Amino acid sequence: MANEPIDISSSSESWDLEADESIVDDSVLKRSLAPSLKPHVHGSTYSIGNLGSSQIRESYARSYPAQGVPNQLENQLEKDCDDDLVMYDKNGSLPMPKPFMPRTYPSTAQHSSSAGPGLHSGAGKEQYGEYDERLIYQAALQDLNQPKAEATYPDGLLSVSLLKHQRIALSWMLQKEKSVCCSGGFLADDQGLGKTISMIALIQIQKLLQSKSKSEDVSDKRAEALNLDDDEENDANAFEKCKQDEDSHDLILIPEASTSSRNIQPKRPQAGTLVVCPASVLRQWDRELKEKVDDKAKLRVLIYHGSNRTKDPVELAKYDVVLTTYAIVANEVPQTSGDDEDQNKKNMENSGLISDFSCNNKRKRKTHAGKKSKKAKKGIEISCIDSDCGTLAKVRWLRVILDEAQTIKNHRTQVARACAGFKAKSRWCLSGTPIQNSIDDLFSYFRFLKYDPYTTYKSFCSKLKNPISRDSVQGYKKLYAVLSAVMLRRTKGTFIDGEPIIRLPRKTINLIQAEFSEEERDFYKELEANSLSQFKAYAAAGTLNQNYANILLMLLRLRQACDHPLLGMGVKSDSIGRDSVQMVKNLPRDMLINLMKHLDPFSAICCVCNDPPEDAVVTMCGHVFCYQCVSEYLRGDENTCPSYECKELLGHDVVFSKDTLRSCLHGNDHHDFGPSSEKPLVLQKGYRSSKVKAAMEILQSHCKSNNACSQLHNIVGHSDISSSRGKETAESVGSIVEFTNTKACSDAHTEAPKKAIVFSQWTGMLDLVEISLNHSDLRYRRLDGTMTLSARDKAVKEFNNDPEVTVMLMSLKAGNLGLNMVAATHVVLLDLWWNPTTEDQAIDRAHRIGQTRPVTVSRLTIKNTIEERILALQDDKRKMVASAFGEDQSGGSGNRLTVEDLRFLFMGKQ
Ligand SMILES: Nc1ncnc2c1ncn2[C@@H]1O[C@H](COP(=O)(O)OP(=O)(O)OP(=O)(O)O)[C@@H](O)[C@H]1O
Known part of the structure; x- marks a missing residue:
């Protein structure tokens, strides 16, 4: 597999390793395996390829030269040699390893497709049971070496030539899109290595192949169409739901294939590729799609953004690529229910104001993802064809790409849960920095990618997270192996065939460590001494956790004092809260007081960045943000509060600063300081x-x-x-x-x-x-x-x-x-x-x-200053990230700020 070029420019046979999908068992087998485990087609027989235990040993040894093959793996390999690591050929003359044996699949009668039942992953997935993880692990071991196969493609698709590492990524992605169990993956190349252009190439080539196969065989077209509907919607409940909704104008009726017991089944329109990205890079994607695609092969691109965006799913389905933002997805796509969301809910409930505001609030969303059916309240996922879904959820995507996928790293956020709710054939994450805080970040990606068995938090913890806590070295090795099966990651320092993948200037x-001036040092020392004594008092009373927000605030003040003493003193930009002055005047006094309480600096944490807020504001729904953080959600007419499970509409008129509230309550403007002349020099605005x-x-x-x-x-x-x-x-x-x-x-x-x-x-x-x-x-x-x-x-x-x-x-x-x-x-x-x-x-x-x-x-x-300790914490986090990607063997661990981190930040090494 890996070293052979994949040429898609000539006939379809030359690149399609899965040529004959009509043979049920084989297609099941092939689609179940990670690319590296897929057998080669040599004429009519499969070669065993690279399944040999010696090769697993070899690749292990190459990856971990200092440690050799661990006993556990060695034992496993010996066992596998005995009974597993051999495969049948097409004629059944060689025994097939147990984990790769085709399982029992539902009757083909339900799925009238020439492609065979193996294409319907929803039904097939459950059958893997205990073998799931082992299969992934084995596949990953095979992938320890970076893939080297390069895709070639016809002229006239792209306006630029792909670089070698991009052609390798393209080949890998083409392979990954053929997996049914987890079609897609995670392209985690360093920033700036061209993930965007690699994705554009994938979209172009798949489009080309699709139109080729359409013109070649009409019946194949039908198979592909059914292929797009390969998961939950095919189960009986979803079918019943569809039947109930048959009247909906949003649905299209597509005749079922002939052998089905049902003749008509409602379907979502089948749309092309959806790219979800932060608002700030929306235009950049648009530019890249225009500039990097050859004039002869232009893609139809829609920017799905702004209040005038279409509400018609059929219209969406007309485009090859639809670009949208995470904020819109959070608003339009029903969230998957989770087994692990309780903690945040509790945090929300602690805020007594929210329900008060919500009761009479006319701004509450009436439709889309915010409205929950009875089923959803009971924990049953809303069917995406419900009429209260947004337009994005009313189509079935060929492919969903999450650019800057770290945006969903917190799996509890509404945006992460919404992304997991898409109906799509293939799913992709793009990020140069997939792990930012802790191993937990990975769960959200696995859930989105449908990477079984890590799609529930419970199994993610038991299979990946807890093993790291027990034995970090072995745990990280396992994680690395599991990641290898779905992730392609190259850094700017990666070499391919002895050559750097990219030659960038140095x-x-x-x-640079600057010195405080004498006045600044005095100011800082006083702040530090006060913070330290407060921290010690909390520690002595055993209340560090209870005072977490206040401790973060103390840290913030110290960090800001390193930049400029004035920063920590709460100087606000004049424009904040101006647009809400009129609204404040109309609110009852009790509500104003409650809102003020939310802005208490000792407890306020920004719901977006989780730091004490800079230029703190509170929304009508009672959520606190940095003004800058919430501003991202104040752009269109339909922006909703990004706080967990809150769907209140936001606008500048319902975002209040402390000064705005206070001036209404007390009838005067607040000033932090006396006349300018009374301020110490370091607190003057003009002080450098x-x-x-x-x-x-x-x-x-x-x-x-x-x-x-x-x-x-x-x-x-x-x-x-x-x-x-x-x-x-x-x-x-x-x-x-x-x-x-x-x-x-x-x-x-x-x-x-x-x-x-x-x-x-x-x-x-x-x-x-x-x-x-x-x-x-x-x-x-x-x-x-x-x-x-x-x-x-x-x-x-x-x-x-x-x-x-x-x-x-x-x-x-x-x-x-x-x-x-x-x-x-x-x-x-x-x-x-x-x-x-x-x-x-x-x-x-x-x-x-x-x-x-x-x-x-x-x-x-x-x-x-505190900055020296933050540097040390950063080093720890780097080690943790490197361990997960197998880039470092130290087995370090990293977390969000723990009590130990806090102790270290205030008191250093004890
Ligand atoms: N093969 C190529 N030929 C010409 N320009 C390229 C090529 N590959 C990438 N570029 C350019 O390099 C720049 C970086 O690429 P791109 O934005 O795709 O990187 P990225 O990996 O997506 O980065 P980030 O993670 O920061 O989003 C872009 O301006 C892109 O147009």
């Missing part, structure tokens, strides 16, 4: 903190200098900045150090202006840097979550194209995903985020395909 990461100074020096030096090589030394040598950890070179972070095109680079050095992106997680910090930029001659643009999509798009375009604009201020929350900003050659990270992958994503806006010049990254921290 990326150099510098950790050490970090702001350091950032400005880097910008001045980088954007003005024509000598790229000398700028770094100038910075490091400055009096109040030193590089203590030294350089984390490109090698240490896994990037490639050679140049693709020396001419392009030298041209770029001399001609293109040097530009920089400055990231902060706090818009308040961006405001403060902006003040300094306004006093300089550097021209800048800004992108944060409070801006409209078109304003963001304009800012990115101007930064990329206008030579005069050399600085981009970006919010880490809004600007770290998807965007191409290769005009920048310097990235400045003003502050540290809990998990380092968020920073990696930000850096890769500049360090990606298309970049022709070396990229320098400056991570700014302040010496002897």
Whole structure:
């Protein structure tokens, strides 16, 4: 399998390894196996291929050279050699391993298709029982080596040539789309390696193949159509439901194939590919689909966004590709019920206000996913053909792609549960950073991908998570193996056949540790001492957990003080809450008081980012957010509250800041401070903190200098900045150090202006840097979550194209995903985020395909502060992620902030 090129450009036989699907047993067998276990077709017989135990041993040894094959596996292999690891050929002359033996399938009478019953995974899946996991594990062991088969494709599909690693991804994806049990997978290549274009190629080629097979054989067409309806809808309950809904105008009646006992069955319209992505990259997908597809093979693309979007599923089905956002999916697709959702529900119930608001609230959604039938309330999944589904749920997709799939990493969120509810033939996740916080993140992807047996939280924990807790080394090995069967991941440091998969200019990461000024240090020390004594008091009383929110707040204040002392003092942008002033005046006093209580800084946590909120606001439904975080949900006419299970409509008029509420309650504007002259110097708005100074020096030096090589030394040598950890070179972070095109680079050095992106997680910090930029001659643009999509798009375009604009201020929350900003050659990270992958994503806006010049990254921290401990926590998280992907053998573990993490952050190593 793996090393043979897959050529789809010639006849269909040359690439279709599953040519004869009319033979029931064989098709069942082949479709049950991971690609690496699928037998080759050599004339009329199958070869055993690479199922040999010696090869499993070999690949294990290659992957874990230091450890050898563990006893457990060795025993297993010996056992397998005895009775399992041999296969029948088509004529039954060789014995087939037990796990791969075809199981009993339901009668073919129900499924009148030439493709055979094996195509109907819903019925077949249950039959695997105890063997499921073992099958996956075996398959994964075979896949320990990266796949190498490359797909070739005819000219005239794409406007650019795919790179080698992209052709490999394409071949792998074509194979994965043939699996029935888990059709699709997870493309987890590093950011900027071209996942988007690989997906576009897949869409194009499958479309080509589909139209080829349509023209070749009309009966095949029918088989394919039925194939799209291969899961739950075929079961009896769903059928009954369909019968009840037959009158619905949303449904199309498609005649059943002739041998069925029923002649008419309602079907959803069969639609093409749905791409779900964050709003900020919607236009980028659209651009890529236009630019990277050859004029002769244009795809019909629909952006399904905005209040005027179609309500007609038949209309949706006309397009090859539909682009939409996670927010719309959360709103339109019924959520899968889970066995594990209780905790969040409890958290919601703690908020006494929610039900009060909801009772009389006219804004409550009447339709779509928010309205639950009696069945749904009892825990039975709503049928997607219910008329209260949104349009996205009224079609059956050929393929659903979740771009930036880490958006659903929290499996309890409504968006994650909605994504798991799609009806689709194939499902794909795209993300360069699939694990951000903990192994738990994976569950949500497995559930979406229908990767049995890990689709319930209980089995995910018992089969994957708990083994890691018991024995991290073995547990991670198993996880790695399980991931290998559904995930393809290459980093910028991956080599294929001894060659780097991509040659990008060098990326150099510098950790720069600046010093506080004396006044800043005094301010910080006082804050730290107060926080520490408070933390100790909680620890002594055994109430750390109960005071979690307040502890996070104390941490936030310390982190913000490292950026600028003023940041932690709750300075708000003037625009927040302005649009809700009128609404506030109409609310009863009791309600205003209740809303104020929700904004209590000692208990408030943003429902989106789970940090204490910056520029805290509370919605009419009683949920607290950072203003920037909730702004993402205030864009269209139909935006709903992103809090768990809340479906209230949101708009600017129902988002309240503390100042707005307070001024209505007390009749005056609130001021945090007295007259400006009374404030200490470090709390004056015009004060340039050490970090702001350091950032400005880097910008001045980088954007003005024509000598790229000398700028770094100038910075490091400055009096109040030193590089203590030294350089984390490109090698240490896994990037490639050679140049693709020396001419392009030298041209770029001399001609293109040097530009920089400055990231902060706090818009308040961006405001403060902006003040300094306004006093300089550097021209800048800004992108944060409070801006409209078109304003963001304009800012990115101007930064990329206008030579005069050399600085981009970006919010880490809004600007770290998807965007191409290769005009920048310097990235400045003003502050540290809990998990380092968020920073990696930000850096890769500049360090990606298309970049022709070396990229320098400056991570700014302040010496002897909480930031040093966050760096240590980040290291732990990196180890955890590397362990899961088999990139590291240390077997480290990582979690959300635990009590131990908190203790470490406040008190260091004891
Ligand atoms: N084969 C190719 N030929 C030309 N340009 C390419 C090719 N592959 C990728 N690119 C360009 O490289 C850039 C990065 O690709 P893309 O956005 O697809 O990466 P990605 O892996 O999806 O990144 P992210 O994870 O950040 O979304 C894009 O501008 C894309 O157009």
